[in-house]
Amino acid sequence: MSGLADLPPLREVIARHGLSASKSLGQNFLLDGQLLDRIARVAGNLEAQRVYEVGPGPGGLTRALLRAGATVTAVERDRRCLPALAELTEASGNRLRVIEGDALEIDEQSEAGDGAHIVANLPYNVGTVLLVRWLESEAWPPWWASLSLMFQKEVAERIVAKPGTDAYGRLAVLAQWRAEASIALNVHRSAFVPPPKVMSAVVHLVPKAMPGGVDPAKLSALTGAAFGQRRKMLRQSLKSMAGALDALSTLGIAAERRPETLSVEEFVAVARALS
């Protein structure tokens, strides 16, 4: 039986299985083994850890995760990729289990198991929907141990943005409320086949230990209303949200401020008062 070291180069696998990249599935593949190892290391030491990978495609990142010693559950929508992934399952001595399906539909917690590290290189629209779902988990700490996710650079910058910047908005407040969020790695567009139009970056998020008492839906509604009219003062943008202006006044937050001047902690304090 062949092992991971004996696998043919990814380019060969892609050609043999006819895996031309599909635009509608947001497919841009990474083929450079060293870069893929660096991306896998963003998740930390994966020796004997469980990983949930979304969108393995032909399996470049999956190979790196397996090389790092992880046991991987992967969900892939494109059935054309399954034969190439089956070869990886065999070469890894069954440390890879592949589920054919849509990551937005499956019961990921029971498939991946509590404590799994989530790693994904996804089309950015699917990635942001999943990120918000993982961050808005009712149970906290959540079922996952960490998130290492590739985004287009502009989205990555919105996740880690600080108050007072143009990139600061709902995504920054939600992400930094519940996690330590950082850009771990920039990835040049030329690393992908085919190259996308924009640069990418891997964001690393680790859940924060935190007290409860804040309803994620309230924080989402609050930041949605405030940043939905980001040029307006809070007095205007929050006027139709029951209790919001009273909460601002109780907390000593001036209603004349604009949303990008509020810290994550101030948004969370208002959401707590509304929860």
Ligand SMILES: C[S@@+](CC[C@H](N)C(=O)[O-])C[C@H]1O[C@@H](n2cnc3c(N)ncnc32)[C@H](O)[C@@H]1O
């Ligand atoms: C950008 S490619 C990355 C492939 C591979 N991980 C790599 O780094 O080379 C995104 C992958 O996600 C898959 N994908 C897209 N939407 C998906 C979804 N909703 N559920 C599961 N997989 C999806 C695509 O088929 C594709 O294989």
